[in-house]
Structure formats: C-alpha cells, structure tokens
Amino acid sequence: MKNNISSxxxxxxxxxxxxxxxxxxxxxxxxxxxxxAKKLDSTASQIRQDFNYFGGFGQQGYGYNVPQLQxxxxxxxxxxxxxxxxxxxxxxxGRAIVNQIDFEKKGFTLIGIxxxxxxxxxxxxxxxxxxxxxxxxxxxxxxxPKVAVLCVSKNEAEQLLEPLIRLGVTGFWNFSQxxxxxxxxxxxxxxxxxxxxxxxxxYHLNQK
Amino acid sequence: MKNNISSxxxxxxxxxxxxxxxxxxxxxxxxxxxxxAKKLDSTASQIRQDFNYFGGFGQQGYGYNVPQLQxxxxxxxxxxxxxxxxxxxxxxxGRAIVNQIDFEKKGFTLIGIxxxxxxxxxxxxxxxxxxxxxxxxxxxxxxxPKVAVLCVSKNEAEQLLEPLIRLGVTGFWNFSQxxxxxxxxxxxxxxxxxxxxxxxxxYHLNQK
Numbered sequence: 001m002k003n004n005i006s007s008x009x010x011x012x013x014x015x016x017x018x019x020x021x022x023x024x025x026x027x028x029x030x031x032x033x034x035x036x037a038k039k040l041d042s043t044a045s046q047i048r049q050d051f052n053y054f055g056g057f058g059q060q061g062y063g064y065n066v067p068q069l070q071x072x073x074x075x076x077x078x079x080x081x082x083x084x085x086x087x088x089x090x091x092x093x094g095r096a097i098v099n100q101i102d103f104e105k106k107g108f109t110l111i112g113i114x115x116x117x118x119x120x121x122x123x124x125x126x127x128x129x130x131x132x133x134x135x136x137x138x139x140x141x142x143x144x145p146k147v148a149v150l151c152v153s154k155n156e157a158e159q160l161l162e163p164l165i166r167l168g169v170t171g172f173w174n175f176s177q178x179x180x181x182x183x184x185x186x187x188x189x190x191x192x193x194x195x196x197x198x199x200x201x202x203y204h205l206n207q208k
Numbered sequence: 209m210k211n212n213i214s215s216x217x218x219x220x221x222x223x224x225x226x227x228x229x230x231x232x233x234x235x236x237x238x239x240x241x242x243x244x245a246k247k248l249d250s251t252a253s254q255i256r257q258d259f260n261y262f263g264g265f266g267q268q269g270y271g272y273n274v275p276q277l278q279x280x281x282x283x284x285x286x287x288x289x290x291x292x293x294x295x296x297x298x299x300x301x302g303r304a305i306v307n308q309i310d311f312e313k314k315g316f317t318l319i320g321i322x323x324x325x326x327x328x329x330x331x332x333x334x335x336x337x338x339x340x341x342x343x344x345x346x347x348x349x350x351x352x353p354k355v356a357v358l359c360v361s362k363n364e365a366e367q368l369l370e371p372l373i374r375l376g377v378t379g380f381w382n383f384s385q386x387x388x389x390x391x392x393x394x395x396x397x398x399x400x401x402x403x404x405x406x407x408x409x410x411y412h413l414n415q416k
Contacts, residue, residue, distance in 0.1 A: 008216060010408060010411055010412075011404070011408055013407070013408075013411060014401075014403065014404035014407035014408060015387075015404060017407065018387070018403075018404070041389065076411065076414070077407050077410050077411050077414065078410040078411055078413060078414030079407075079410065081413075081414060083410070083413060091304070092300045092301070092303040092304035092307065093300070093301075093304035093308065095300040096299070096300035096301035096304050097402065099300065100301065100385060100402060101402055101403065101406060103406075106403065106406050106407060106410060107410055108406065108410070146413070147409070147413070170413065170416060171409055171412070171413045172409075173405070173406060173409050177308060179223075179226070181249065186416055188409060188412035188413060188416070190405055190406070190408055190409035190412075192400075192402070192405055193222075194305070194308060194309055194400070195222065195226075195309065195314065196219070196222035196223065196226075197381070197398055197400055198309060198311075198314050198316070198381060198398070199221070199222035199225065199285050199287075199314060200218060200219055200221075200222065200398055201355070201379055201380075201381050201396060201398035202285050202286040202287065202291070202314060202315055202316070203218055203221060203284065203285050203286055204218075204379070204396035204398075205286060205289075205291060205354070205355070205378065205379045205396060206284070206285065206286030206289060208378060208394055208396070
C-alpha cells in the first residue's frame with residue numbers, strides 16, 4: 001500500500017465497499033473493472049488507478065473476485081478492528097445517528113451515550129443508557145473509548161475536543177457544524193458539515 | 209466563469225464562504241491569498257487557482273476585498289436565489305435538520321414538512337406544521353417547491369424520487385442513506401451518506 005494516498009481516493013473506498021457488498025449479497029462472485037465502473041457511474045481506468053494505490057487486487061482479463069475484494073477493502077477501511085465509541089448529545093440528532101447507523105457493522109462498538117440535559121439522562125437509546133455528561137471523565141478513565149461522536153452545539157464541541165483527546169480519544173465524528181481541527185498528528189477528525197453540503201446543492205441548482 | 213469546474217473545487221467554495229463570513233463579521237476588510245490560505249489550512253496557489261475558475265476576484269499585491277469576495281462567492285453559490293423547499297420525514301433526523309440548519313440564510317425557504325406517521329402530523333416544527341404525506345401531491349401542485357429534503361428510509365426515498373421530479377422538484381438533499389441517482393440532467397441530488405463518512409474516519413484511524 002502506498003503512503004500519501006489522496007483524500008478523494010480514500011473517500012471513494014466506502015462507495016466501492018458498498019457496491020461490492022451489494023454484489024456479494026446478490027451472489028455475484030466475479031466482476032470486471034468495466035462492469036464495476038458501470039455500477040458506480042465511474043470509469044474502469046479510474047477504478048484500476050484507485051485500486052493500484054492499495055496494491056491492485058485484480059487479475060487482468062479475469063476480473064475481480066467479489067468476496068475477496070470486499071474483504072480486502074473492508075480490511076483497509078478498518079472494519080475488522082473494533083473501536084470503543086461514545087456518543088455525546090442525546091437530542092434529535094444523536095438519536096437519529098444511533099438509530100440510523102449500524103455502528104457494530106462498521107467496526108465501532110458504542111459503549112456510552114452522554115447528555116447534559118438531565119431530563120434525558122436515564123433514558124435508553126438502542127439498548128444503551130443515556131448518562132449524565134458529568135460522569136463522562138470517569139467513564140472514559142475506566143473504559144478507554146477511542147472514538148467520540150459529537151452531536152452537540154458548536155461551542156460544546158469546541159470545548160469538548162481537547163479534554164477528550166487528553167482522555168485518549170483519537171477519532172472524532174463531528175456533527176456539531178463547527179469545523180474542528182487539531183495539530184495533534186495522532187488524532188483524526190471527520191467533520192460532517194451539513195451547511196457545506198446544502199451550499200453544494202445550492203451551487204448546482206444555481207447552474208441549471 | 210469556466211464550465212466544467214471540477215467537483216472538489218466546487219466543494220471547497222462553501223468553506224471559503226464560511227471563512228469570509230467570519231472575517232467579515234470580525235471587521236476584516238482586506239486579506240491576501242497567503243493569509244486566507246493560513247486560515248483555511250490550504251495554500252495561496254490552491255486558493256488563487258480555485259478562484260481563477262470563477263474569474264479570479266483578486267488584485268495582485270493588494271489582496272482580496274473581503275465583503276466583495278464574500279458577496280461574489282455567495283452569489284455563485286446561489287444564496288441570493290430563494291428556493292421553495294419541503295422536508296419529508298419529521299422523525300428525529302428531520303427535526304434535527306430543521307433545528308440545526310438556518311435554511312433561509314442559505315437561500316432555501318422551507319414551506320412544508322410531511323410525515324407518514326399520523327401521530328406526528330399536526331405538530332409544529334420551527335413554526336411549520338407537519339402535514340400528512342398523503343397531502344404532499346396537492347401541496348406541491350399548489351405551491352411548486354423546487355427542493356426536497358429527504359429524511360426518510362432508503363426504500364421511501366427511492367420511491368419518492370421520481371414522483372417528486374414529476375411534481376417539479378429539481379434538487380434533493382438526501383439523508384436516507386440510499387445513494388440516489390438520476391439520469392435527468394435538470395435534477396441534482398446531494399447525497400449525505402453518513403456511513404461513508406464513518407468509514408472514512410475508520411480508514412484514517414486504521415492508519416494510526
């Protein structure tokens with residue numbers, strides 16, 4: 001596997017994975033880069049070029065072995081490595097995320113949910129009790145979560161970032177609408193910026 | 209403005225816009241591409257190259273006029289063009305989106321919310337009544353929304369797409385976790401795929 005793989009290439013991997021998963025489920029065991037390209041509305045050369053960053057995978061003139069390729073990309077995506085995860089913010093957004101995402105299937109083990117509004121603590125979301133955010137420090141010191149899902153406001157997210165890093169969290173899935181950054185090389189922050197996405201839609205509608 | 213501007217360039221525009229909005233609010237009236245690059249963790253040449261797609265904006269050795277540049281990028285993003293918008297699905301996710309996003313500021317006018325679960329209809333979310341989804345056709349024929357925000361399940365989103373296009377909707381902000389596509393050149397679909405975002409985080413954690 002090459003180093004310094006560009007961010008757009010990496011961002012295409014989950015799509016490849018989803019497509020292979022669907023093919024596998026449909027019982028398709030072998031596929032050419034051309035057929036795969038059609039399914040992904042991409043080109044065979046783009047797919048081959050992307051796969052080459054990770055060592056190639058395929059056999060020329062023979063096509064890809066679907067279950068093998070799915071497993072291989074899943075491994076590259078880290079799906080096989082369980083990561084203890086906490087979610088902060090049990091409002092509408094936090095609940096939507098917990099209900100919509102199958103964390104386990106993605107290699108994330110949700111071990112705790114925290115909330116500052118007392119009326120919401122004690123409730124149970126998808127089998128996990130909602131705890132008071134004041135208990136988060138102690139919980140982290142005992143359970144060592146590596147990932148935090150931030151479903152809180154901008155200010156709260158900005159205030160939570162450094163303390164959580166000090167508690168050993170190295171991955172953030174940030175829905176707060178603040179673009180969080182860190183100089184810490186051991187930490188990765190995935191910002192989900194709804195507004196940027198809406199403006200992208202706006203741009204394209206404005207071209208039509 | 210050039211045609212065929214690449215998707216990564218377009219996706220960077222909202223970030224530029226956010227940064228300029230913050231600068232403008234802070235009373236900063238002029239900024240060089242170098243200073244702007246620092247704020248955006250980018251490079252001056254990247255920024256100048258991106259801006260050149262839209263005609264350049266800047267004066268060499270003088271820097272950019274912040275309010276002018278903000279207004280110009282806002283115009284390119286279509287913020288000045290109000291677009292009638294409906295939201296479908298008033299569950300946790302739909303409510304989170306309505307509460308978190310200032311649609312008006314982004315040029316989207318939310319005129320209706322629809323839901324299939326009868327117990328939720330009649331409620332009011334951010335001043336807008338939640339209507340029964342059975343009334344959506346008639347509502348669209350009377351009010352002509354151009355944009356639909358889909359906060360429904362995969363299956364529901366797939367079933368809603370074509371009927372909504374026939375009702376005149378040309379823009380979709382899709383949170384359903386189905387990757388919706390269309391061959392219709394007049395329609396743009398912005399898919400917000402949480403799972404792909406989570407797998408991107410997973411990939412980067414796996415590298416550390």
